[in-house]
Amino acid sequence: MGHVLGLKCRECGREYEVAPIYVCEFCFGPLEVAYDYPKIKKVLTRKKIESRPMSLWRYKELLPIDGEPQVGLSSGYTPLVKAGKLARQLGMKELYIKDDTVVHPTLSFKDRVVAVALTKAKEFGFDTVACASTGNLAHSVAAHGARAGFNRFIFIPSTLEKSKIIASLVYNPNLIAVDGSYDDVNRLCSEIANKYNWAFVNINIRPFYAEGSKTQGYEIVEQLGWKAPDNVVVPCASGSLLTKIWKSLLELQKIGLLGDVRTKVFAAQAEGCGPIAEAIKNDTDVIRPVKPDTVAKSLAIGNPADGVYAYQAVKESGGGGEDVTDQEIIDAMKLLAETEGIFAETAGGVTLAAMIKLIEQGKINKDESTVICITGNGLKTQEALLGHLDEEHHIEPKFSAFEKVLKKIEKK
Ligand SMILES: *Cc1c(COP(=O)(O)O)cnc(C)c1O
Numbered sequence: 057m058g059h060v061l062g063l064k065c066r067e068c069g070r071e072y073e074v075a076p077i078y079v080c081e082f083c084f085g086p087l088e089v090a091y092d093y094p095k096i097k098k099v100l101t102r103k104k105i106e107s108r109p110m111s112l113w114r115y116k117e118l119l120p121i122d123g124e125p126q127v128g129l130s131s132g133y134t135p136l137v138k139a140g141k142l143a144r145q146l147g148m149k150e151l152y153i154k155d156d157t158v159v160h161p162t163l164s165f166k167d168r169v170v171a172v173a174l175t176k177a178k179e180f181g182f183d184t185v186a187c188a189s190t191g192n193l194a195h196s197v198a199a200h201g202a203r204a205g206f207n208r209f210i211f212i213p214s215t216l217e218k219s220k221i222i223a224s225l226v227y228n229p230n231l232i233a234v235d236g237s238y239d240d241v242n243r244l245c246s247e248i249a250n251k252y253n254w255a256f257v258n259i260n261i262r263p264f265y266a267e268g269s270k271t272q273g274y275e276i277v278e279q280l281g282w283k284a285p286d287n288v289v290v291p292c293a294s295g296s297l298l299t300k301i302w303k304s305l306l307e308l309q310k311i312g313l314l315g316d317v318r319t320k321v322f323a324a325q326a327e328g329c330g331p332i333a334e335a336i337k338n339d340t341d342v343i344r345p346v347k348p349d350t351v352a353k354s355l356a357i358g359n360p361a362d363g364v365y366a367y368q369a370v371k372e373s374g375g376g377g378e379d380v381t382d383q384e385i386i387d388a389m390k391l392l393a394e395t396e397g398i399f400a401e402t403a404g405g406v407t408l409a410a411m412i413k414l415i416e417q418g419k420i421n422k423d424e425s426t427v428i429c430i431t432g433n434g435l436k437t438q439e440a441l442l443g444h445l446d447e448e449h450h451i452e453p454k455f456s457a458f459e460k461v462l463k464k465i466e467k468k
């Protein structure tokens with residue numbers, strides 16, 4: 057196909073050939089995939105995209121692979137839900153939920169990035185894939201990797217929710233639980249990646265992996281009838297997803313599939329781990345690392361690799377950022393479930409709660425169109441809600457017992 061020109065340093069602009077590398081040898085800046093946009097513009101039309109199967113691979117010319125897709129052929133193209141009931145409750149005109157609680161096969165947006173990373177790992181000829189994960193990436197690498205026939209080494213903080221550990225182990229990877237934070241896990245993995253010739257999806261394959269996040273942005277635009285929303289609210293861990301959603305809009309504009317981009321991009325984080333939101337609020341591009349302490353474990357990266365770039369994307373777009381407390385996260389998870397019937401994990405609570413704050417502050421205009429990116433399924437982290445929900449009604453198997461309870465319910 058040949059739509060990729062190579063890799064390019066985000067800091068100094070030095071160019072590299074396509075290889076499993078991720079930092080610039082000269083300035084240690086991160087490498088990013090560079091594309092031949094004029095060539096893509098010639099071959100990729102809205103019609104062509106619309107005629108393809110409903111997966112993230114319908115945008116394959118804008119993804120960093122050489123041959124045909126090999127992994128995650130059913131991943132992506134999740135619903136964009138018009139959230140009428142929730143919008144009315146919040147006094148908003150037009151609110152949409154990009155619902156990545158239902159990505160195939162592991163129910164989080166990580167299935168997008170891993171589909172791309174493992175296709176690339178196959179092209180590079182790796183037989184072993186690995187990752188450092190806050191939970192969702194573990195599931196996705198374990199599952200996609202099983203199907204694609206890779207050996208799998210998965211590194212997680214040992215404090216992860218029990219349900220997230222079980223949902224990794226079922227795919228029978230080599231699961232390494234490290235006594236430390238995600239940032240400790242990540243540091244350890246960088247050392248391991250230096251010694252072993254494995255495809256670490258978020259280390260040496262990261263430039264390719266990260267590109268998979270763009271598909272969430274492409275889908276939003278296509279599903280809105282080839283229009284970009286006025287606002288998009290994105291949860292941030294490393295900050296990669298946010299930067300790639302911004303990139304996806306600019307790319308569609310560049311290749312003529314979208315008019316002028318006026319979308320404002322907003323970052324959502326937990327108060328207990330909000331280095332990116334804090335930088336945005338303080339208007340500084342110095343990201344101060346923090347020690348995470350939040351229920352939103354999937355977003356608990358204290359030293360975010362793409363924090364500076366997320367900050368820049370937000371500023372460039374005229375957006376903003378906000379952080380929310382654990383209580384606000386839980387309340388928003390319940391609100392989303394009760395109004396729209398969507399059970400999101402804690403990260404979804406972060407995103408909705410942040411949007412509500414931004415609306416209250418007037419930073420998001422109620423009369424504009426807004427998309428919130430809901431990135432993972434609540435069934436994965438049910439512990440987060442323990443003690444926060446109304447109890448079930450316990451009864452004996454007797455009609456009279458039911459009627460007694462019914463009376464109580466009607467009184468409420
Ligand atoms: C990984 C993840 C994100 C965002 O991650 P980035 O590192 O910022 O790209 C958002 N939501 C969920 C549920 C995740 O697992």
Ligand SMILES: [Zn+2]
Binds near residue numbers: 069070083
């Ligand atoms: Zn450089």
